[in-house]
Amino acid sequence: MFTLDALILGASDGFNGGDILFQLLMFIILMALLKKFAWGPLMGIMKQREDHIAGEIEAAEQSRTEAKQQLEEQRQLLKEARQDAQELIENARKQGDLQREEIITAARAESERMKEASLREIETEKDQAVAALREQVATLSVLIASKVIEKELTLEEQQQLINETIEKAGDLR
């Protein structure tokens, strides 16, 4: 039988073919068992985790881009809103100015009209008052005249008055 004795390998003497076969067999069995029950599942879960992490990173990247886009959108919207507000304020101011002008004009016209009316009224009142006064004066004159006449009208004076009156009446006609 083939021996390794010549190599002086120490501990064992003789060629233990059985050990070799056994070791080989055991190692192959061990490897197969480990692959089936330990390394396989472990590699599976490691791969799964790798995929998971890759997926998560991708998702994060995607959501980041999305968020960026939305931020940009929001910014744009805000800008637009600000512009709109500015425009609105401008419009309101313009309209306010216009309205003020209108109101002032209207007020001016109204006051003018009112002044006119009052002036007219004053005129009328004045006329009326003058007329009333004239009437009163006439009545009073007649009253006074009658009193004076009652007191000291002599015959010739009476005659004279009658004449005068007749004359005046003739003038008036």
Add this chain to the structure above:
Amino acid sequence: MNHEAPLREFLGLTFNLSNILMVTVASAIVLLIAILSTRALAMKPTGMQNFMEWIMDFVRNIIKSNMDWKTGGSFHILGITLIMYVAISNFLGLPFAITYDHVLWWKSPTADPIITMTLAVMVVALTHYYGIRMKGFKEYGKDFFRPMKFLFPLKIIEEFANTLTLGLRLYGNIYAGEILLGLLAGSLATGAFGWIAATIPTLAWLAFSIFIGGIQAFIFVMLTMVYMAHKVSHDH
């Protein structure tokens, strides 16, 4: 230290029952550790799963440092199994050695050249197998004449030298460690003085042996992958 080996003849083959026992024990322990630590797998690894994943990454890095992962990925399982098995085998002889009736039963299986040479030959045979399978027989054959034709004899010698050094390095380291450990343990048993004198060296040597056991397992796998890379990579 001259313990006998429990040799038995069976079917025309010689069996060293101590080797048989220790190989079985080492395999069982590796299997037990591996299965227990991968029993409750989770996406968020805890405890032993972390350890196992660390070993996987460790071996992955060894392979990656020698070849690209596309070709090297198929040796991942071989690498993990080898490193676990060799490391556990190296550690087995450290806590104690059991002799019964002057026959050594409990020792590191890797303290026997037959075992380490079996592993080494298996590894080298695998490198040749994968070399032929991945590159084709022609390319594989041509590799023996590269980079120069006259180096062919050296290439042939290299194959045998690789095999021998791979196996005997492991064996030598572990066997020497066990012998020294045995001597120190013997001094511990010689009485008070021996005990005092040998305690610290024993502890130191035990620690060193653990270190060596790990390192040798790493070297074994590293060299396996180096040889593999030589055979399967195109750039060599």
